[in-house]
Amino acid sequence: MIRILSRDVALAVRAGGGFGLSLAFFLIVVVLVPFGVGPETAVLAPIAPGILWLGALLACLLSLDRVFALDREDGALDLLATAPVPLEGVALAKAGAHWLTTGLPLSLAAPFLAVLLGLPAPGHLWLAVSLLVGTPALSLIGTFGAALTVGLKRGGLLLSLLVLPLYVPTLIFGADVARRGAEGLALGPPLALLGAVTAGCVALLPFATAAALRVSLR
Amino acid sequence: MSGLVASDLAVARGGVPLLAGVSFDVAPGRALILTGRNGIGKTTLLRTLAGLQPPLAGRVAPGGERSAYGAHADGMKATLSVAENLGFWATLHGAGDIAPALAAFDLDDLRGRAAQHLSAGQRRRLGLARMLLTGRDIWLLDEPTVSLDRASVARFADAVRAHLGRGGIAVLATHVELGIEAEALDLERYRVTGATAGQGGGDIFAEGAVE
Numbered sequence: 194m195i196r197i198l199s200r201d202v203a204l205a206v207r208a209g210g211g212f213g214l215s216l217a218f219f220l221i222v223v224v225l226v227p228f229g230v231g232p233e234t235a236v237l238a239p240i241a242p243g244i245l246w247l248g249a250l251l252a253c254l255l256s257l258d259r260v261f262a263l264d265r266e267d268g269a270l271d272l273l274a275t276a277p278v279p280l281e282g283v284a285l286a287k288a289g290a291h292w293l294t295t296g297l298p299l300s301l302a303a304p305f306l307a308v309l310l311g312l313p314a315p316g317h318l319w320l321a322v323s324l325l326v327g328t329p330a331l332s333l334i335g336t337f338g339a340a341l342t343v344g345l346k347r348g349g350l351l352l353s354l355l356v357l358p359l360y361v362p363t364l365i366f367g368a369d370v371a372r373r374g375a376e377g378l379a380l381g382p383p384l385a386l387l388g389a390v391t392a393g394c395v396a397l398l399p400f401a402t403a404a405a406l407r408v409s410l411r
Numbered sequence: 412m413s414g415l416v417a418s419d420l421a422v423a424r425g426g427v428p429l430l431a432g433v434s435f436d437v438a439p440g441r442a443l444i445l446t447g448r449n450g451i452g453k454t455t456l457l458r459t460l461a462g463l464q465p466p467l468a469g470r471v472a473p474g475g476e477r478s479a480y481g482a483h484a485d486g487m488k489a490t491l492s493v494a495e496n497l498g499f500w501a502t503l504h505g506a507g508d509i510a511p512a513l514a515a516f517d518l519d520d521l522r523g524r525a526a527q528h529l530s531a532g533q534r535r536r537l538g539l540a541r542m543l544l545t546g547r548d549i550w551l552l553d554e555p556t557v558s559l560d561r562a563s564v565a566r567f568a569d570a571v572r573a574h575l576g577r578g579g580i581a582v583l584a585t586h587v588e589l590g591i592e593a594e595a596l597d598l599e600r601y602r603v604t605g606a607t608a609g610q611g612g613g614d615i616f617a618e619g620a621v622e
Binding site for chain 2: 196197200203204207264266267268269270271272273274275276277278410411
């Protein structure tokens with residue numbers, strides 16, 4: 194399983210793997226917002242947590258259709274299914290690799306981009322924390338969606354439609370943690386709920402993903 | 412160790428039944444060569460034997476846990492080198508050293524080269540070398556000799572013979588004479604002759620192609 198994860202990370206980082214793509218997309222989205230709503234801090238600061246979370250969420254979505262599609266194209270998915278690794282393990286490793294190459298860099302970059310949107314200083318830390326806790330759920334849900342659409346040609350759009358509604362709880366609680374952090378309010382409950390969503394995803398979704406993969410292999 | 416037994420197997424592809432009543436028993440150390448025209452269901456049968464899809468009817472013993480499946484889509488990543496690709500599958504299957512597999516398919520000189528820079532034949536050899544690393548005793552191979560030159564076909568035949576010598580089993584879908592002592596199974600007699608529209612068109616084409 195570790196081996197699958199490290200291979201996927203290696204593939205993503207090498208040429209054509211699309212490692213920097215999500216990060217660049219996130220950067221561009223965040224830079225574009227002040228052009229759209231005006232550069233005043235008074236306008237930007239209140240919406241910054243939401244914008245940053247939305248940007249991270251969309252950036253996560255960008256690389257999802259590669260999670261299983263490439264492995265299916267070159268036959269690796271068949272071979273993984275016949276290898277002595279449970280498909281649930283494959284699903285978890287794939288989600289982990291997706292998080293390491295997308296969620297983690299996004300979480301680390303977000304505090305710097307928050308400066309661009311004038312987010313007050315205490316919010317930077319909590320923004321990073323909320324993303325670190327929340328983005329694993331995005332990767333796991335996305336991997337499940339990718340498994341559902343792996344058999345389809347050009348399944349990317351359908352994947353987005355399937356996955357985005359499932360992202361709602363993570364988005365609500367994640368942005369709430371970041372906003373309360375910026376305003377210096379108590380943020381225990383939303384952070385706990387955000388963690389709960391992620392923990393639930395870790396526990397359940399690998400099984401759902403494996404089941405979807407088994408169907409699509411037929 | 413027991414052999415590979417299929418009893419009264421029926422397989423379908425995309426919901427269309429292709430073969431029915433397929434029964435065979437391959438003993439350890441023996442090979443079975445599947446023949447039959449294009450589209451008759453050789454790949455589907457192999458995938459069913461590998462446990463990648465459930466049979467429509469009948470049963471296969473053992474399931475997929477003892478078999479290694481090798482198809483034209485070989486699962487090798489273009490940006491990884493030959494050694495990295497093989498190393499990945501080797502660790503996944505718990506095999507230690509990739510050197511014997513490299514040697515068996517004459518890949519030693521290519522071990523540092525990225526798979527995307529291999530020729531079709533070299534790439535095929537890379538895919539076949541993976542079979543040696545799976546440590547599984549039932550090899551299911553779909554058109555294994557496509558794009559191999561004569562020397563490589565001989566190497567492949569040697570590898571299969573060595574595998575059979577170790578008590579392994581091989582099921583091959585191929586039309587190339589490999590010089591391996593094997594039973595042949597013509598799938599034509601198991602073909603499902605349904606009144607499906609798609610199959611009617613396929614028949615006309617196939618007759619033209621055969622004659």
